[in-house]
Amino acid sequence: MKIVADLDKCQGHGLCRMSAPDVYDVTVDEGQVIVKFDGDVPEELEDAAALGVDSCPEIALSIVE
Numbered sequence: 364m365k366i367v368a369d370l371d372k373c374q375g376h377g378l379c380r381m382s383a384p385d386v387y388d389v390t391v392d393e394g395q396v397i398v399k400f401d402g403d404v405p406e407e408l409e410d411a412a413a414l415g416v417d418s419c420p421e422i423a424l425s426i427v428e
């Protein structure tokens with residue numbers, strides 16, 4: 364699974380990190396999401412990654428493959 368973040372949409376709420384801290388982080392300085400593993404989510408974290416996508420109120424996260 365590949366996750367891509369649209370940083371023009373990301374507002375840094377951190378809801379994605381709350382839903383799936385193993386997949387998402389939010390930078391303190393810039394207040395934007397970082398998708399760990401360069402977005403290439405390991406199979407065992409795919410469900411968590413999808414939860415994070417669904418949790419984002421800005422629709423900034425997308426599953427691309």
Ligand code: SF4
Nearest residue numbers: 373374376377379419
């Ligand atoms: S929930 Fe969405 S808007 Fe908030 S930090 Fe995560 S990706 Fe960005």
